[in-house]
Amino acid sequence: MAPPSESNPEENEALEPWTSWRRACAADLCPPEHRRALHEFAARRAETWLHRSIGRTCLPTVDPARLPPAQCWHLLESHLAVNRTRAGKRYKDWIFERSQGAGVERLDAILSGAALILRDAVRAYLHREFSRAGTLSLDQPVAGHETLGLILGDLLADGNPDHFERRDLESLARELASSFVETLDAADHILLFARASGIALSHPAVRTASGLGRSALHARYVKLVARVGEIVGDRFEEEDRETRVQLGVLTIEELKKIIILSRRPEFELLHFFQEKEGTDSHE
């Protein structure tokens, strides 16, 4: 670990609880003032995150007071500890090693590393306490897609209807896809090609080819799927929701097949980048 800064006594003082914790193995074994500082760090962060979660989800009441400072700190200490020995707490070394990074104040790096772990620990706590197993509904909206009307049941639609039904649906999907593909522009083609080939939308080659960034492409994909859903909904209004969802999913798959077959030679370059990106084309 880098030596304490000689030029910044304030930072050195703020670092003391952390170095004390590293030596002592657990906050409970630190001097009271250090323990208090560590607990306060965890409580302040956890409170911010717990407040954020209130009202954003169906959580009935997440009262930060339920989590006293010592318990907030315990969430952090237990999240990645394999066991109670020093060797089982090597994540502490990870936190301190971040402080060796150039261009970052040691204290900032330590606080940031600890906060990363604490955020995951708070999320796990929320999951443990409030994930509401047994009370969910298939009509529950899928977060992030509420405006599209996507519900949990849509994600569970059976992708394996019986043989004859599937053959009918596939035939309809091919028909829908072959007319829908005419409405797509070049960026849509690149988008579907990337989706079908497993190339990340954030990949530079995709951005260059489409002229769009990841967020714009993602939004475009959501719209495209929604448009297919609307067409299916309009044409097959009399069918049940599950059948319409199955048909929509198959239509998107057919669209990808069409793009792959018709434009593969042009997009071979993207494939090349896909193969290379595991080794040398990271952003």
Place this chain on the structure above:
Amino acid sequence: MNDAIQRAQQEKLARWLFEWQMDRELAAVEDAPGDLPYRAKERAPDMPLLSPGSIVLFQPATSELARAPLTALTAATSAGTALFIPFGRFQEPAFGGEMPSGLEPAGLRILCPWLAFHAGRGLKVHVWDTCEILEAPLKRALALAHRPLAELLVLNDASGPPPIRHPLDPRRDYIEEERERMRAVLAPFARDDESTLLKAAEFPDEE
């Protein structure tokens, strides 16, 4: 598949979606940590001798590692290389490519064989602890790591989460995000060691 199994899968998916939504919310807090311009000054020692079941902790090497310490496990070793299987961030498996590890700590509950990667002896890691993974989950993880991602996406195991079929299933976003994160994490190692290879990069994420 009977109603009880479908109900169990539905609950698993709902619990995973809950945590995914929480993850989005917590990451959106303005002073969210993790974006420090971190650069490693020193390198960790070369990869020490590891045996199957070892849990290792990677040296923080990039600011893109905006998450808890990446932990992985050696599932098998052969001539000069090892297969690592990362732990997941969440408490529930997202799809058939993930499975319970059998470990209690919240940060080590889920193994992600779909994100397995091979690495050679040049990989720089810190050993965290050894021989903590039970043999049974290790064997199962190894078997899953050898299956293509396209197969794992639609795996319909009665004891696991439901397959991914819908194009807007949030688990697809999660998969893309995790894969990008892993590529970023492995990039510095891959430059030093040509045998480092993210297995998930070999497969398309769609059927």
